[in-house]
Amino acid sequence: MAGLTHASPIAEVAVPLGIRRRRGSPGVEAWRKFRRHRMAVASVAILTVLTLAVLLGPLLWSVPINEIDFTARLSTPTWQHPFGTDDLGQDLLARMLYGGRISLAVGFAAMVVAVVVGTLIGAISGISRGSVDAVLMWITDLFLALPQLPLLLLVIYLFRDFLKNLVGPEGGVFILIVLVIGGFRWMPVARLVRAQFLSLREKEFVEAARALGATTPRLVIRHILPNSLGPIIVAGTIDVAAAIIAESTLSFLGLGFPPDIPTWGRLLFDAKDYLDIAPHWALFAGAAIFLTVLAINFIGDGLRDALDPRKVM
Amino acid sequence: MGKYILRRLTIALPSLLGISLILFTLLALAPGDPFGELATNSNIPPEVREAIRVKFGIDDPIFVRYLRWLAAMLQGDWGFSFASRIDVDKLILQRVPTTLFVVGSSQILALAVALPVGVYAAMRPYSIFDQIANTVAFIGFSLPTFFTGLLMILVFSVTLGWLPFVYRTDIAATGWLWYWENVKQAIMPVAVLGLFQAASYTRYVRSAVLDVIRLDYVTTARSKGLNEGKVVVKHVVRNALIPVVTLVALQMPAVFGGAIVTEQIFRIPGIGSLLISAILANDTPVIMAVTFVFACLVVVFNLLADIIYGWLDPRISYR
Numbered sequence: 001m002a003g004l005t006h007a008s009p010i011a012e013v014a015v016p017l018g019i020r021r022r023r024g025s026p027g028v029e030a031w032r033k034f035r036r037h038r039m040a041v042a043s044v045a046i047l048t049v050l051t052l053a054v055l056l057g058p059l060l061w062s063v064p065i066n067e068i069d070f071t072a073r074l075s076t077p078t079w080q081h082p083f084g085t086d087d088l089g090q091d092l093l094a095r096m097l098y099g100g101r102i103s104l105a106v107g108f109a110a111m112v113v114a115v116v117v118g119t120l121i122g123a124i125s126g127i128s129r130g131s132v133d134a135v136l137m138w139i140t141d142l143f144l145a146l147p148q149l150p151l152l153l154l155v156i157y158l159f160r161d162f163l164k165n166l167v168g169p170e171g172g173v174f175i176l177i178v179l180v181i182g183g184f185r186w187m188p189v190a191r192l193v194r195a196q197f198l199s200l201r202e203k204e205f206v207e208a209a210r211a212l213g214a215t216t217p218r219l220v221i222r223h224i225l226p227n228s229l230g231p232i233i234v235a236g237t238i239d240v241a242a243a244i245i246a247e248s249t250l251s252f253l254g255l256g257f258p259p260d261i262p263t264w265g266r267l268l269f270d271a272k273d274y275l276d277i278a279p280h281w282a283l284f285a286g287a288a289i290f291l292t293v294l295a296i297n298f299i300g301d302g303l304r305d306a307l308d309p310r311k312v313m
Numbered sequence: 314m315g316k317y318i319l320r321r322l323t324i325a326l327p328s329l330l331g332i333s334l335i336l337f338t339l340l341a342l343a344p345g346d347p348f349g350e351l352a353t354n355s356n357i358p359p360e361v362r363e364a365i366r367v368k369f370g371i372d373d374p375i376f377v378r379y380l381r382w383l384a385a386m387l388q389g390d391w392g393f394s395f396a397s398r399i400d401v402d403k404l405i406l407q408r409v410p411t412t413l414f415v416v417g418s419s420q421i422l423a424l425a426v427a428l429p430v431g432v433y434a435a436m437r438p439y440s441i442f443d444q445i446a447n448t449v450a451f452i453g454f455s456l457p458t459f460f461t462g463l464l465m466i467l468v469f470s471v472t473l474g475w476l477p478f479v480y481r482t483d484i485a486a487t488g489w490l491w492y493w494e495n496v497k498q499a500i501m502p503v504a505v506l507g508l509f510q511a512a513s514y515t516r517y518v519r520s521a522v523l524d525v526i527r528l529d530y531v532t533t534a535r536s537k538g539l540n541e542g543k544v545v546v547k548h549v550v551r552n553a554l555i556p557v558v559t560l561v562a563l564q565m566p567a568v569f570g571g572a573i574v575t576e577q578i579f580r581i582p583g584i585g586s587l588l589i590s591a592i593l594a595n596d597t598p599v600i601m602a603v604t605f606v607f608a609c610l611v612v613v614f615n616l617l618a619d620i621i622y623g624w625l626d627p628r629i630s631y632r
Contacts, residue, residue, distance in 0.1 A: 142331045145615060147607035149570030154604050157592045158343035245457050252459045253577055253589055272463055276471045286460035294455035
């Protein structure tokens with residue numbers, strides 16, 4: 001019966017009888033559904049502009065991020081400093097463009113870590129029955145119940161100096177933050193992948209492949225995994241937003257990147273003591289985080305409409 | 314019901330043990346000596362240092378250390394704060410009530426907003442109200458708590474001057490004035506935390522109600538002639554709440570994470586701000602203990618959710 005319930009009955013009725021709708025490849029079909037979510041399409045544009053700005057912006061706006069100018073201390077936006085300056089007279093536009101690179105890079109890298117770990121654990125759990133599955137799911141549930149931010153802070157506190165000595169202050173903190181944020185966000189992906197595997201591995205096409213003599217790794221990689229990609233992509237998108245928020249939170253608490261690396265969270269942390277005299281400082285940084293996270297969340301929502309077959313409403 | 318609670322307890326205990334194991338492994342894996350401040354202090358002669366190491370058993374095998382650490386934690390011996398020179402358990406006990414007050418009131422606020430809005434939106438899907446609620450909820454959970462906190466301070470404290478932005482425990486007033494001052498200073502932190510949670514809860518409630526509202530038994534209830542209010546409250550909401558309780562329980566770690574940020578912004582003397590100041594002061598015993606307390610709080614709230622779950626859905630507790 002599941003095949004008979006249409007995703008959106010209204011849309012099906014709207015097609016006049018006798019005219020067959022062309023069915024494209026899964027990619028084309030997904031894009032057609034994605035386009036219907038207007039906020040998601042707008043968000044793709046916003047995110048593209050933001051990404052291009054932080055990638056190319058520093059080439060066009062070549063003010064150094066650490067040029068101290070006490071005569072222009074805490075100035076509000078002017079032509080010389082479009083986003084104003086901070087308490088040392090450093091140009092905020094340059095700092096935000098530079099910090100945006102780090103915030104976005106952390107978000108994407110942490111998402112990759114979370115998706116890889118989650119897919120691996122979910123796949124192993126979903127394909128093997130019995131005790132392996134039970135143990136892995138117990139670990140997943142345990143991680144879901146962990147207080148993430150306190151543990152994040154604890155790990156960073158314990159390992160920060162070690163990695164700093166190993167790969168330098170910036171690289172060390174970057175690796176640490178990405179690994180830790182990714183390491184605490186893989187559980188939803190693992191559960192999704194496991195659920196997908198449990199249902200897919202009983203399907204006829206998997207049985208057919210197995211009857212043809214496909215080994216288990218081939219079954220997983222060629223047949224089951226590609227079919228469970230949709231929910232993974234959706235969960236991964238949301239993870240980017242969550243990772244950006246997590247990184248900003250750490251920086252906002254003063255425990256993320258070192259003070260000379262102006263990530264968006266760090267800018268807010270520095271700005272919060274000057275709220276009364278220089279509100280623009282906090283507003284620009286906060287708005288950047290908000291806009292990025294909102295855009296990514298909307299894209300995730302649009303992708304869910306496009307890729308997740310379970311979605312009915 | 315009693316049996317069910319007991320069974321839930323036996324599930325909660327192993328997860329506490331698992332969390333303690335993770336915490337201890339992290340501490341043991343950490344490079345350098347966590348008690349380095351004492352052990353490397355050049356004012357302490359080598360013999361004394363050696364005696365300290367033996368006394369704390371730092372050179373013992375790791376599982377012996379874990380068992381000893383666990384036994385000490387269970388007996389309430391949580392160590393001694395390096396920074397404030399008092400016992401860690403006293404320090405934490407002073408601050409837990411404040412955190413629980415802020416987190417508790419914010420959860421009540423979140424549910425008080427999310428339940429009516431979510432139910433109303435689901436009863437009229439794709440209406441104007443639903444679309445506005447959906448968009449506002451989306452914006453709400455994309456706004457990080459640290460930014461909303463700063464915005465609120467900017468608007469209500471700096472610009473309008475209505476509310477204080479530093480949380481104080483030593484308010485001089487007495488009687489009603491004391492309560493009023495306390496409410497005034499709690500408004501912003503509770504609103505920041507509560508509205509952020511309300512945004513995601515609204516979406517959960519909406520989709521849970523949508524799943525239930527088209528089922529046949531709801532139609533039956535309507536055709537019996539029950540009025541709409543009774544149908545919604547007694548038949549729809551109670552069943553829709555079952556998945557919502559699970560999702561709310563899953564949000565608990567995030568809630569306590571948000572509490573750390575809010576406590577830091579508004580300088581609330583709870584365990585979250587204690588954690589941050591302990592990290593800045595390299596106060597390892599306090600950091601370990603606070604992290605463990607947070608883990609315990611999450612487990613306790615999950616247990617609470619399980620009990621509510623059993624009450625909402627009696628089928629579960631009989632199984």
